[in-house]
Amino acid sequence: MNHFINIQDIADLNHWLEKGRELAETPDCCKNLGSGKTLCLLFFNSSLRTRLSTQKAARLLGLEVMVMNFGAEGWNLEMEDGTRMDGGAAEHIREAAGVVGKYADLIGVRAFAGLEDVQKDRAEKILNGFQKYAGVPLLNLESATAHPLQALADALTIASNKKESHPRVVLSWAPHPRALPQAVPNSFVRMMRRMPVELVITHPEGYELDAFQVGEYQPVHDQASALAGADFVYVKNWSSFKQYGKVLSEDPAWMMTGEKLAGAHFMHCLPVRRNVVVEDAVLDGDRSLVLEQASNRTIAAQLALLHMLEAL
Amino acid sequence: MNHFINIQDIADLNHWLEKGRELAETPDCCKNLGSGKTLCLLFFNSSLRTRLSTQKAARLLGLEVMVMNFGAEGWNLEMEDGTRMDGGAAEHIREAAGVVGKYADLIGVRAFAGLEDVQKDRAEKILNGFQKYAGVPLLNLESATAHPLQALADALTIASNKKESHPRVVLSWAPHPRALPQAVPNSFVRMMRRMPVELVITHPEGYELDAFQVGEYQPVHDQASALAGADFVYVKNWSSFKQYGKVLSEDPAWMMTGEKLAGAHFMHCLPVRRNVVVEDAVLDGDRSLVLEQASNRTIAAQLALLHMLEAL
Amino acid sequence: MNHFINIQDIADLNHWLEKGRELAETPDCCKNLGSGKTLCLLFFNSSLRTRLSTQKAARLLGLEVMVMNFGAEGWNLEMEDGTRMDGGAAEHIREAAGVVGKYADLIGVRAFAGLEDVQKDRAEKILNGFQKYAGVPLLNLESATAHPLQALADALTIASNKKESHPRVVLSWAPHPRALPQAVPNSFVRMMRRMPVELVITHPEGYELDAFQVGEYQPVHDQASALAGADFVYVKNWSSFKQYGKVLSEDPAWMMTGEKLAGAHFMHCLPVRRNVVVEDAVLDGDRSLVLEQASNRTIAAQLALLHMLEAL
Numbered sequence: 047m048n049h050f051i052n053i054q055d056i057a058d059l060n061h062w063l064e065k066g067r068e069l070a071e072t073p074d075c076c077k078n079l080g081s082g083k084t085l086c087l088l089f090f091n092s093s094l095r096t097r098l099s100t101q102k103a104a105r106l107l108g109l110e111v112m113v114m115n116f117g118a119e120g121w122n123l124e125m126e127d128g129t130r131m132d133g134g135a136a137e138h139i140r141e142a143a144g145v146v147g148k149y150a151d152l153i154g155v156r157a158f159a160g161l162e163d164v165q166k167d168r169a170e171k172i173l174n175g176f177q178k179y180a181g182v183p184l185l186n187l188e189s190a191t192a193h194p195l196q197a198l199a200d201a202l203t204i205a206s207n208k209k210e211s212h213p214r215v216v217l218s219w220a221p222h223p224r225a226l227p228q229a230v231p232n233s234f235v236r237m238m239r240r241m242p243v244e245l246v247i248t249h250p251e252g253y254e255l256d257a258f259q260v261g262e263y264q265p266v267h268d269q270a271s272a273l274a275g276a277d278f279v280y281v282k283n284w285s286s287f288k289q290y291g292k293v294l295s296e297d298p299a300w301m302m303t304g305e306k307l308a309g310a311h312f313m314h315c316l317p318v319r320r321n322v323v324v325e326d327a328v329l330d331g332d333r334s335l336v337l338e339q340a341s342n343r344t345i346a347a348q349l350a351l352l353h354m355l356e357a358l
Numbered sequence: 359m360n361h362f363i364n365i366q367d368i369a370d371l372n373h374w375l376e377k378g379r380e381l382a383e384t385p386d387c388c389k390n391l392g393s394g395k396t397l398c399l400l401f402f403n404s405s406l407r408t409r410l411s412t413q414k415a416a417r418l419l420g421l422e423v424m425v426m427n428f429g430a431e432g433w434n435l436e437m438e439d440g441t442r443m444d445g446g447a448a449e450h451i452r453e454a455a456g457v458v459g460k461y462a463d464l465i466g467v468r469a470f471a472g473l474e475d476v477q478k479d480r481a482e483k484i485l486n487g488f489q490k491y492a493g494v495p496l497l498n499l500e501s502a503t504a505h506p507l508q509a510l511a512d513a514l515t516i517a518s519n520k521k522e523s524h525p526r527v528v529l530s531w532a533p534h535p536r537a538l539p540q541a542v543p544n545s546f547v548r549m550m551r552r553m554p555v556e557l558v559i560t561h562p563e564g565y566e567l568d569a570f571q572v573g574e575y576q577p578v579h580d581q582a583s584a585l586a587g588a589d590f591v592y593v594k595n596w597s598s599f600k601q602y603g604k605v606l607s608e609d610p611a612w613m614m615t616g617e618k619l620a621g622a623h624f625m626h627c628l629p630v631r632r633n634v635v636v637e638d639a640v641l642d643g644d645r646s647l648v649l650e651q652a653s654n655r656t657i658a659a660q661l662a663l664l665h666m667l668e669a670l
Numbered sequence: 671m672n673h674f675i676n677i678q679d680i681a682d683l684n685h686w687l688e689k690g691r692e693l694a695e696t697p698d699c700c701k702n703l704g705s706g707k708t709l710c711l712l713f714f715n716s717s718l719r720t721r722l723s724t725q726k727a728a729r730l731l732g733l734e735v736m737v738m739n740f741g742a743e744g745w746n747l748e749m750e751d752g753t754r755m756d757g758g759a760a761e762h763i764r765e766a767a768g769v770v771g772k773y774a775d776l777i778g779v780r781a782f783a784g785l786e787d788v789q790k791d792r793a794e795k796i797l798n799g800f801q802k803y804a805g806v807p808l809l810n811l812e813s814a815t816a817h818p819l820q821a822l823a824d825a826l827t828i829a830s831n832k833k834e835s836h837p838r839v840v841l842s843w844a845p846h847p848r849a850l851p852q853a854v855p856n857s858f859v860r861m862m863r864r865m866p867v868e869l870v871i872t873h874p875e876g877y878e879l880d881a882f883q884v885g886e887y888q889p890v891h892d893q894a895s896a897l898a899g900a901d902f903v904y905v906k907n908w909s910s911f912k913q914y915g916k917v918l919s920e921d922p923a924w925m926m927t928g929e930k931l932a933g934a935h936f937m938h939c940l941p942v943r944r945n946v947v948v949e950d951a952v953l954d955g956d957r958s959l960v961l962e963q964a965s966n967r968t969i970a971a972q973l974a975l976l977h978m979l980e981a982l
Binding site: 082084086110112114116118119120121124127128129130131132133135136137138140141142144145146148149150 | 401404405406407409411413414417427430535628629631638641648649652
Binding site: 394396398422424428430431432433436440442443444445447448449450452453454456458 | 698713716717718719721722723725726729739742847940941942943944945946950953954960961964965968
C-alpha cells in the first residue's frame with residue numbers, strides 16, 4: 047500500500063519532478079486513473095490551499111471527493127489505547143479510522159501540532175491512527191511534524207525556476223506573533239537534502255530544528271552572511287523546538303526585506319503576515335514565487351494521489 | 359412519493375435484503391439510476407458514518423450531492439405555526455423546506471432528539487416539516503425517534519452472518535456518561551420484529567423503550583439470563599424514556615465483556631465508548647461486527663435512495 | 671473578463687430573460703459549457719438559497735464545485751494595504767485571492783455588510799479584493815451593497831408572472847427585530863429601473879436608500895397609497911442608511927397583510943419572519959411568489975455563470 051506521509055515516500059524524486067512538469071502542461075493527462083474511487087479529506091485544523099488544491103487535484107484524476115471538518119462536524123477522538131472513555135471523547139480513533147476506510151479508497155488527514163507536548167506531537171497520533179486502522183492509503187495534509195505536499199510543491203517551484211545546476215537555497219527564520227509548528231521547515235529541509243542544492247539554514251539561537259526530523263546541521267545565526275549569494279530564499283516562522291512550542295524572539299530585524307533579498311527568488315508557503323514576516327515590496331515584487339508555489343500545490347497533490355493510486 | 363423515514367417504508371424486507379446482497383457484490387450496479395438528479399443532505403447534528411456513507415451511496419447511484427450543516431452554515435428555524443417570529447429563528451421550516459425542495463430531487467435530514475420534551479421529540483418537527491413542505495422524497499438520516507438506515511445496515515449484517523434460521527438476537531443496554539437518544543434501539547427493535555429472529559431486550563428497570571415506537575415487550579432485567587444462548591448481541595446505551603432523557607444508571611456491571619459475550623457476534627452502531635459500553639477485547643476480537651455494520655451503511659443508503667428514486 | 675458583480679454586468683437584460691426562459695424549460699440545455707472547469711464558492715456569511723442554488727446551477731453547466739466557509743474553515747483576512755499584520759488576521763486578501771484564483775476558474779464570494787461603518791461597507795473590500803487579485807471571473811453571492819443574483823431571479827419571476835405590459839411594482843419596507851443590510855433593495859431597485867415597470871418605493875421616513883446605489887427617487891411614506899393598484903408587492907426590511915445600520919422603527923403597521931396586498935402578487939427574497947414582515951395568510955396564499963423566486967435563483971445563477979464562462 048502506498049501512503050504519502052513524508053518525504054521518504056518519494057522513491058525517485060527526479061521521476062516525480064518530471065511527471066510534475068507533464069502535469070503542469072497537461073493537468074488532465076491522467077483524468078481517468080481515479081475514476082470510480084473516492085478520496086475523503088478530513089480536516090482537524092483550518093485549511094485554504096490544502097483544502098482547495100487537493101480537491102482540485104483529485105477531480106483532475108477523476109476521483110470523487112468527500113470533505114469533512116472533523117472537529118466541527120464530528121466529535122473528539124480518543125487516541126490512547128486501554129483508556130476508559132468516560133470523558134470528552136465520543137469515539138476511539140480505531141473505530142473512526144476503520145469506518146472511514148470503509149467509505150473511501152484514499153484518505154487525507156490534516157492534524158497540526160499542539161505545541162505543548164513534544165512527545166505527543168512526535169507521536170503523530172491522529173495520522174498514525176488513520177494509517178494503522180483505516181486500511182487504505184493515507185495522504186498527509188500537514189501533520190504535527192511534516193508537510194510533504196508543501197515541500198513537494200516547493201521542489202517543483204525551485205526545479206522550474208533555477209538557473210544554476212546547484213542553486214544556493216537559504217531557509218530563513220522570520221518573526222511571528224504566534225507560536226507556529228515546525229512541520230513546514232522540517233519537510234522543506236528534508237526535501238532540499240534530496241535536491242541538487244546548497245542548503246543554508248539561518249535562525250536565531252534557540253530555534254534549532256529537531257535533528258530527528260531534519261538530521262544534524264550547522265545553523266547560521268548571522269542572517270546577512272547566510273543570505274549572501276542566495277538564489278532562493280525560503281522565509282518561514284517556526285516556534286522553538288528546544289523550548290518546545292515557545293516564541294523566543296519576535297525580533298523584527300529578522301523580517302525579510304527587498305534589500306536583504308537582493309536578486310534572489312522569494313519563497314513562502316503562505317499564509318504570510320505582511321510586514322511582520324516579509325515586507326510588502328518583496329511579496330508584490332517580481333522575485334516572489336509564492337503564487338507559483340501555491341499553484342504547484344495542485345501538481346504536488348496530483349503526484350501524491352497518483353502514487354497512492356498506483357498500488358491500489 | 360417514496361420517503362424513507364421509518365422501517366415501515368420497507369414493504370418487502372426480503373426483497374431489500376436480496377438487493378443488498380447484489381449491491382455488496384457489485385456496488386456500482388445501479389450507477390446511472392440517479393443520473394441528472396441531486397440529493398441534498400442537511401445536518402442539524404454531527405455525523406461521521408451517515409455523512410460519508412450516504413454521500414458514497416449517492417455517488418454510486420450517479421446522484422449529485424450537496425451537503426449542508428444547517429446549524430453552522432444556516433440559521434435557526436421556526437417550527438411552530440402561527441407564531442410571531444421576533445425571536446431567534448430567522449426562517450420558518452415551511453419556507454426552508456420548500457426552498458430546498460426547489461434545488462434537490464431528494465432530501466436527507468438529520469435532526470436528533472432534544473431529550474427534554476417528549477412531546478416535542480415525538481412530534482419530529484424538523485423531519486415532518488421537510489416531509490410536509492419540501493415536496494420531494496425525504497431520507498431520515500437519524501431523527502428524534504428513529505434511525506432506519508442504521509437498522510437496515512444491522513439487518514443486512516445479521517442476514518449475512520447468521521448460521522441459524524432463527525438466531526437469538528439480544529439488545530443489551532449499556533452504561534454511558536451522557537444522555538443518548540432512543541432512536542437506534544427503537545429502529546433496531548422494529549427491524550428485528552420483521553426478521554426471523556428471537557429478539558430479547560435486556561436493560562435495567564426504568565429503561566423501558568417507548569411502546570408507541572417498539573410495541574409492547576417484556577424486558578429482561580437480568581442481563582446474564584438474557585445473554586444465555588445469544589447468537590448476536592447488540593449493545594447500546596439509551597437514556598430513560600419513562601423519566602424522559604434522564605441517565606438513571608451508569609452501573610458498569612452492564613458493560614459488555616468478552617466473557618459475557620461468550621461466542622456471540624458483537625454489534626454496535628458506533629460511535630462507541632471503549633471500556634464504558636464495551637471492553638476493548640470485544641471490539642478488537644474476531645466476533646465484532648461493528649466495521650461490517652458501518653460498511654453496510656453504504657448499502658443501506660443505496661437501498662433507501664433506490665426506493666426513493668423509484669417513484670420519482 | 672466577465673464578472674457578475676452588479677446589475678450593470680448585464681448588458682442586454684431582455685436577452686438574459688429570454689435565455690432564462692429557455693433554461694426554465696430545459697435546465698440542462700448547456701450542460702457541457704462548464705465541463706473541465708471549477709467554481710469555488712467562498713462564504714464569509716451564512717447562506718441557504720445562494721449556497722444550494724449556485725451549486726445546483728454550476729453542476730447543471732457541468733462545472734466542478736468547491737465550497738468553503740471561509741470564516742469557520744479558514745482564518746481572518748487583512749484587507750488594508752501597508753499594515754503590519756501582527757493582529758488577528760493571518761493572511762492578506764492579496765494572497766488569499768491570488769491563491770484561490772490558482773485553483774478555480776470562477777470564484778463566487780458572499781460577504782455581507784458590517785452595518786457599522788458606511789465607508790467600509792461601500793468599499794466592498796472582500797469582493798473588490800477578490801476581483802482585483804484573483805485574476806478570474808467573480809460572482810457576487812451577496813455583498814455589502816448588492817445582491818444581483820436575487821434581483822435577477824426577481825426579474826425572471828416578474829417577467830413570467832406579469833399580465834400587463836407595464837405592471838406597477840411596489841417595494842414596501844417591513845419591520846424586523848434586527849438590523850439588516852440594504853443589498854437586496856439596492857439591487858432590486860436597480861433591476862426594476864431596467865424593466866418595463868412602474869416602480870414605487872414606500873418606507874417610513876429615515877429609511878431612504880443610498881442614492882449612490884439606486885439613484886434619486888421620491889419615496890412614498892404612506893404605504894396605503896403606494897400599494898393602491900399594485901401588481902407586484904416586494905416586501906423587505908432594511909436598516910437605515912442615513913443613520914447607518916440603525917433600526918429606527920419596528921412599527922407593526924408596516925407588516926404586509928392579505929388585506930393590504932389586495933390581489934397583487936407577493937414577493938420576498940427569503941428568509942422571512944412570519945407575522946413580523948408578513949402575515950401567514952399572505953405567505954400561504956396563492957398570490958405568493960416566494961418559492962418561484964427561490965426556484966428562479968438556480969436560473970439566475972446559471973445565467974450569471976454562463977456570462978462568466980463566455981469570456982474565459
